[in-house]
Amino acid sequence: xxxxxxxxxxxxxxxKGHFSKLASQRREEIVDAFGRMVDFAQENGVSVIxxxxxxxxxxxxxxKTLKNRLFYIISxxxxxxxxxxxxxxxxxxxxxxxxxxxKLFSKEGWTSYSYGQVEISGREFGASIPxxxxxQLKLDAGKTNIVMLHGQLADYAPKEDAPVISLPKLxxxxxxxxxxGHIHNFxxxxxxxxxxxxxxxxxxxxxxxxxxxxxxxxxxxxDGKVETQFIKNSQRIIHEIEVPLSGTxxxxxxxxxxxxxxxxxxxxxxxxxxxxxEISEDTEIExxxxxxxxASNFYFIRFKNQTEAKIDYEKYEKDVSLKGEFIRLVxxxxxxxxEEKSKIIITGIRALAGRMN
Numbered sequence: 001x002x003x004x005x006x007x008x009x010x011x012x013x014x015x016k017g018h019f020s021k022l023a024s025q026r027r028e029e030i031v032d033a034f035g036r037m038v039d040f041a042q043e044n045g046v047s048v049i050x051x052x053x054x055x056x057x058x059x060x061x062x063x064k065t066l067k068n069r070l071f072y073i074i075s076x077x078x079x080x081x082x083x084x085x086x087x088x089x090x091x092x093x094x095x096x097x098x099x100x101x102x103k104l105f106s107k108e109g110w111t112s113y114s115y116g117q118v119e120i121s122g123r124e125f126g127a128s129i130p131x132x133x134x135x136q137l138k139l140d141a142g143k144t145n146i147v148m149l150h151g152q153l154a155d156y157a158p159k160e161d162a163p164v165i166s167l168p169k170l171x172x173x174x175x176x177x178x179x180x181g182h183i184h185n186f187x188x189x190x191x192x193x194x195x196x197x198x199x200x201x202x203x204x205x206x207x208x209x210x211x212x213x214x215x216x217x218x219x220x221x222x223d224g225k226v227e228t229q230f231i232k233n234s235q236r237i238i239h240e241i242e243v244p245l246s247g248t249x250x251x252x253x254x255x256x257x258x259x260x261x262x263x264x265x266x267x268x269x270x271x272x273x274x275x276x277x278e279i280s281e282d283t284e285i286e287x288x289x290x291x292x293x294x295a296s297n298f299y300f301i302r303f304k305n306q307t308e309a310k311i312d313y314e315k316y317e318k319d320v321s322l323k324g325e326f327i328r329l330v331x332x333x334x335x336x337x338x339e340e341k342s343k344i345i346i347t348g349i350r351a352l353a354g355r356m357n
Contacts, residue, residue: 005050009030030203125150180199236269
C-alpha cells in the first residue's frame with residue numbers, strides 16, 4: 001500500500017510579507033503544488049493522502065475560489081482517500097460540502113480509518129494536548145499503525161499558536177509512522193525501536209523562513225514495514241545567499257560578486273542576497289538599485305545589507321563639522337576607556353552617515 005503524507009499547505013495564505021505584489025500568483029502556485037502531488041499519487045498507485053494540518057491558512061472564508069479549486073481536485077480523484085486533520089491555522093475551518101473520499105478528525109477523541117492491515121489514527125487539539133490523550137490512544141500491535149498529529153516538538157522554540165507534542169509519551173505505543181504537521185521543513189527521525197516520526201514540510205515555500213526544497217513524503221508499506229521517500233514537489237525554491245564583501249568595492253564589483261554566487265540558481269526561483277563583511281567608508285551600498293539590476297535573473301530577488309563600515313575616525317578629529325565636534329567631545333571624556341571611546345565614536349559616525357542597521 002502506498003500513502004502520501006503532506007502538511008502545512010496554507011492554500012489561502014495572505015502572503016502580506018515578503019513578496020506581496022506576487023501574492024495572488026503564489027497562492028495559485030500553492031494549489032498547483034497540491035494538484036501536482038495528487039497527480040503523482042494517481043500515477044503511482046497511492047491509495048491515501050494524509051494531510052496533517054493547516055491545509056488552509058485561516059478558518060475564515062478568504063480566497064474562496066482557491067478553496068473551491070482545491071476541493072475540486074479532491075472530489076475529482078475519488079479513487080484516493082484524503083484524510084484531513086485540521087491544525088492551529090485551520091482548526092475553525094468548516095467544510096460546507098461533503099465528499100465521499102474526504103475523511104475528517106475531531107477534538108472529541110481519537111478517530112481511526114482502516115485499510116486492511118494499515119490503521120490510520122488521528123486527533124485534533126487546541127492550545128495543548130492533555131496527558132490523558134496519550135494514554136487514550138490504543139493501537140493494535142499486529143497492525144501497521146500511522147498516527148496523525150499537528151503541533152510542535154519540545155526541542156523547537158515553543159510558540160503559543162500550536163500544542164506541544166510529547167514524543168516520550170508516544171514511545172512504545174505500537175506506532176510505525178508518526179505523521180506530524182506544523183514545522184515547514186522536512187525532518188525524519190527515529191521514534192523508538194519500532195517507528196519513526198516525520199514532518200514533511202510544506203509543499204511550496206511562502207517566505208524566506210522556508211528556504212530549500214519542499215515537497216511531501218511517500219510511504220510504501222509492505223509486510224508491515226514502512227519505507228519512506230521525500231518527493232520534491234515545489235515549483236520554485238526559495239534561497240538565502242550570503243555574499244561576502246570587503247574593503248573598497250565598486251558598484252560593478254558588488255553586482256559581479258552577487259551574480260557569481262547566484263549563477264547556479266534557476267531563474268524561476270526566489271532569492272534573498274545577504275551582503276556581509278567589513279567594507280570601507282567609500283563603498284556605497286545601493287540595495288534598491290541592485291534589485292532592479294538583477295530583477296530579470298529571477299522570479300523575485302531582494303537584498304539585505306548586513307555589512308559593517310570600517311571607519312578611520314581619527315582623520316575627522318580636526319574637522320570643523322558636527323562629526324569632528326562629536327569625536328572631540330567623546331575623546332575628552334576621561335571616565336571612558338579608549339576601547340569604549342572608539343565604540344561610541346564609530347557608532348555615532350555611522351548614525352550621522354545613516355549607516356545604522
